[in-house]
Amino acid sequence: MVAASGIAPPRATAALPSTRARGGHRVGFLRSQPQLAAAAASARLRCCASAADDSVPAALKPRLPRVVGMGSKLIGCGSATPSLTISNDDLSKVVETSDEWIATRTGIRSRRVLSGDETLGGLSVQAAQRALEMAQVRPEDVDLVLLCTSTPDDLFGGAGRVLAEVGCTNAYGFDITAACSGFIVGLITATHHIKGGAGIQNVLVIGADALSQYVDWTDRGTCILFGDAAGAVLVQACSPDEDGLLGFCIQSDGDGQKHLHCSGSNAKSSLSKTNGVPSFPPKKGTFSCIEMNGKEVFRFAVRCVPQSIEKALEEAGLPASSIDWLLLHQANQRIIDAAATRLSIPSEKVISNLANYGNTSAASIPLALDEAVRDGKVKTGDIIAASGFGAGLTWGSAIVKWG
Numbered sequence: 001m002v003a004a005s006g007i008a009p010p011r012a013t014a015a016l017p018s019t020r021a022r023g024g025h026r027v028g029f030l031r032s033q034p035q036l037a038a039a040a041a042s043a044r045l046r047c048c049a050s051a052a053d054d055s056v057p058a059a060l061k062p063r064l065p066r067v068v069g070m071g072s073k074l075i076g077c078g079s080a081t082p083s084l085t086i087s088n089d090d091l092s093k094v095v096e097t098s099d100e101w102i103a104t105r106t107g108i109r110s111r112r113v114l115s116g117d118e119t120l121g122g123l124s125v126q127a128a129q130r131a132l133e134m135a136q137v138r139p140e141d142v143d144l145v146l147l148c149t150s151t152p153d154d155l156f157g158g159a160g161r162v163l164a165e166v167g168c169t170n171a172y173g174f175d176i177t178a179a180c181s182g183f184i185v186g187l188i189t190a191t192h193h194i195k196g197g198a199g200i201q202n203v204l205v206i207g208a209d210a211l212s213q214y215v216d217w218t219d220r221g222t223c224i225l226f227g228d229a230a231g232a233v234l235v236q237a238c239s240p241d242e243d244g245l246l247g248f249c250i251q252s253d254g255d256g257q258k259h260l261h262c263s264g265s266n267a268k269s270s271l272s273k274t275n276g277v278p279s280f281p282p283k284k285g286t287f288s289c290i291e292m293n294g295k296e297v298f299r300f301a302v303r304c305v306p307q308s309i310e311k312a313l314e315e316a317g318l319p320a321s322s323i324d325w326l327l328l329h330q331a332n333q334r335i336i337d338a339a340a341t342r343l344s345i346p347s348e349k350v351i352s353n354l355a356n357y358g359n360t361s362a363a364s365i366p367l368a369l370d371e372a373v374r375d376g377k378v379k380t381g382d383i384i385a386a387s388g389f390g391a392g393l394t395w396g397s398a399i400v401k402w403g
Contacts, residue, residue, distance in 0.1 A: 071243025078130025107333025111227030111358030148182030180390025182362035183207035231366025247316030250396035
């Protein structure tokens, strides 16, 4: 598990000073020296959650935030999907399958796929604009844009193009690649930038993927699963008392990469003359289709996702009964149901839109969140246990408070 740690004096809970003045210096952040630890404790400084007594049940532990300073909260969300819908019946005309076969094993009824002039970048821009609109934040007030994707329109990354089209003229941006765990990693990255003391106030976290471009549409084991979409949230700095990221856990296991991957492959060079140099020029790089060992991935998810959420809850000092909503990466309904059962969370508290969109990778969590917020299910103050898992293998969970 990866966890951030640090110690610093708590900030006043009064209105936060503006860091928007362009051309000025952003507020700095100094790490505390070891010799200041005793004084820090007496001054009721907040410190790493790992300092908590492990002998005390998680439900009874007081919450000890990992980093002191500014808190961060989610105040807006948005999403966008392609116009083309591919139903299970449509797929049955391409591969040997049926609506009943797919729905029984996955819970999926249809998925959206890019077509025509649609691009992943375009979906990302739409999702970001809708998140900003809900948050009532101007594009020029965004400091950082994180594009969580494994399928950018440009191999070198898409965040820069997206922030330009959204109008985030004062922001820096970069891509995060962690497959279906990407959005959770992006959420944690955003809050660390805010807490880091660099004066960052508003961060756009976008989860977007177009895995339809890397699917073998003759393989019924994988083509039935994936769809394209984008979702976004606006994470904003706030006082420590309003902090909305209550706990998290992120992990990876590279030995499991063989179970789910989209590996690079090489095409034969079109050049006939090599001037006698062996193995030159290099072969043209490309990617194979998605390959997955479904049984192993299912076992991994059913085992690791509930454990990850439990660790995040422990860090937050909260019992599972405090969860208002369970929001998992939308990969398979059986995985979602198994995790809910393990955590003793009733089905009416589980958010799922898998049936309509399939597995949209890094977009699935923000897409489902956006629908739940706009439908009036998720309300300000609700506690959400979110978890992403997938290729890498990577997985991570975050306990967040909405609004």
